[in-house]
Amino acid sequence: MPRLSEFSARRARAWLARGALLLLAACSSTPLPPWPEPSSQSGKAPTAGAPKSPAASANARSKSVPAPLGQAGASQVRVTPVPPSALEAQAPTAPAGAATLPYASAVAAWFPDPGTRYDTPGLAPARQSFTSNAELAIWLEKLAAAPPHGPTRVKLLNLGLSQQGEPLLGLLLTQAKDTDIASLDASGRPTVLLLAQQRGDEPAGAEALLVVARELAQGLLEPLLARIHVIVVPRANPDGAALGQPGTAQGTDLERDHLSLTTPEAQALARLVRDYRPLLVLDAREYPALALQPKLDGIARYDALLSYATTANYPPFLAKAAQQWYYEPITQALRAQGLTSAWYYEPAAQPQDRGIRTGSTLPDEGRNVQGLKNTVSLQVAARGSDLGRAHLQRRVHTLVTAVNSALQSTAERAAELEQVRSFVARETRAQSCRGELVLMAEPTPAQQDLVLLDPRSGAEKKLNVEAPSARALRPLQKRARPCGYWLAASAERAVERLRLLGAEVLRVAEPGTVLAETYAPELSAGNDAAPAAPDKNGATAAAAAAAATTDLAGQPGTGTVPPPALRLRRSVIDAPLGSYYVPLSQSLAPLISAALEPDTPFSYYSQRLVPDLAAVARAVAAPELVFDDSD
Structure with missing residues (x-):
């Protein structure tokens, strides 16, 4: 049965000098194509030519213009x-x-x-x-x-x-x-x-x-x-x-x-x-x-x-x-x-x-x-x-x-x-x-x-x-990128959707453990317990983004309740037989994170595809687990 180390072996070394296109190409066996010289519009949003008057448009159309x-x-x-x-x-x-x-x-x-x-x-x-x-x-x-x-x-x-x-x-x-x-x-x-x-x-x-x-x-x-x-x-x-x-x-x-x-x-x-x-x-x-x-x-x-x-x-x-x-x-x-x-x-x-x-x-x-x-x-x-x-x-x-x-x-x-x-x-x-x-x-x-x-x-x-x-986007909410996500067996609906998207989801074939970060609601004011690993920029950004969306009628809101602010707690968790692991050493990693980080209005937790916060965790190290290769 395959072990997760196979995924680790496939990870390439970190790219250096990301802004230098030629150096990036040199680091790869499949180089990037030479980028064409920028046109006069490159580097800024191309804009349509100034709209002509109806008469000018008609004159332009009377010329020999190919279909x-x-x-x-x-x-x-x-x-x-x-x-x-x-x-x-x-x-x-x-x-x-x-x-x-x-x-x-x-x-x-x-x-x-x-x-x-x-x-x-x-x-x-x-x-x-x-x-x-x-x-x-x-x-x-x-x-x-x-x-x-x-x-x-x-x-x-x-x-x-x-x-x-x-x-x-x-x-x-x-x-x-x-x-x-x-x-x-x-x-x-x-x-x-x-x-x-x-x-x-x-x-x-x-x-x-x-x-x-x-x-x-x-x-x-x-x-x-x-x-x-x-x-x-x-x-x-x-x-x-x-x-x-x-x-x-x-x-x-x-x-x-x-x-x-x-x-x-x-x-x-x-x-x-x-x-x-x-x-x-x-x-x-x-x-x-x-x-x-x-x-x-x-x-x-x-x-x-x-x-x-x-x-x-x-x-x-x-x-x-x-x-x-x-x-x-x-x-x-x-x-x-x-x-x-x-x-x-x-x-x-x-x-x-x-x-x-x-x-x-x-x-x-x-x-x-x-x-x-x-x-x-x-x-x-x-x-x-x-x-x-x-x-x-x-x-x-x-x-x-x-x-x-x-x-x-x-x-x-x-x-x-x-x-x-x-x-x-x-x-x-x-x-x-x-x-x-x-x-x-x-x-x-x-x-x-x-x-x-x-x-x-x-x-x-x-x-x-x-x-x-x-x-030109500015981040509202950041988080350290994990190695993957553990999902409980009860999250089978999320697993089904991830596989439809094309993500690789592995089923645990033998019980094991994962060094992970679990999610918990942010502590309320006055609680003297120390939170673990708070998010950068705050998870309240999710509520602001939810308020900025519109439905089909152009009305505010998406029909989902803004998720609560969450904190992360690091621990070793059990990975029982029948649970799942979703590695991020795959090309759809950003899409997987969009689905599984729970404190956003579009996440699988907010959409009730992940039943509760205990059913998902972030793996902070590549776990040594045995997976079912027939799944």
């Missing part, structure tokens, strides 16, 4: 505009539904339909509803059943069932020798996962991914499959889509369920990511155009809001890759299509706060969870989740353009991205038992210039607002 599936660049992988049989080209027209929009026609004039028209069941000209779940299934089934197109193989993936029994479907597109996971791994090509409609009231993402799936299977995106595999999940929340609501059938926000995995939809996506190990996860979303109108009397101007993982302990090299190899090329691709973009924002949670938030920093959101799985995790949100079918062609066009750019970036930099991920995984494993981990962090104070549109005149409104930066 989004025909972006030309330095890539050796080139595709051309989809022929009329797939995407019927037409001149820009007045946006559909403009007469019923909650703002003046002068605002609508900023958002003409694209010069390329997309066709899916939900995009039919006289259609009043979006693609139904049945139509989506037929679309994917036809693509999977079509005769082979050269070396391309297409497989329908049945990922499970939703809360109401709807099939959760995906499509695997590859030019590997076969569609099984072993064949994909043997090809040496990375996998990309494209997700959409995790929130049921954001339909444009599903329509866009149906277009992308078709063009990968039998269209002009197919050449990309010579370098990458792609999995497309157009509708992750079919119940919410059918009901026209953001949450699942039971009202859960699927976007915030990727750590606790309480819903079958989140569990299905977790299994998919665990089994196929995508290098890039892109979530195609929408954002409400009218969200800031009550506070700032303005309508959203940007066609797309972009972001990547912004949570504590996200590897900085992955953030750098997301910024330079994806964020910047996507903004350039959008700009080439006459589309504007900016970093993601949403209204501040408090009604009296006229500022904005720049995205969640908590590790329970899908974007951040996937990032802590050592992927480049992107979110692209098109403008208009609250506009019905208005500007729908433009919304789809925005997402197709962004997805195409991300696919090409992955194809072009596949080898470099794999090197970065390999380096990050080794460095993460080597940090076990050493240094500190950040349990809670918050955005740093900042301001941002925001462009909105006057809802009556359509004129631009340029505002400077408070916008704490989610890309």
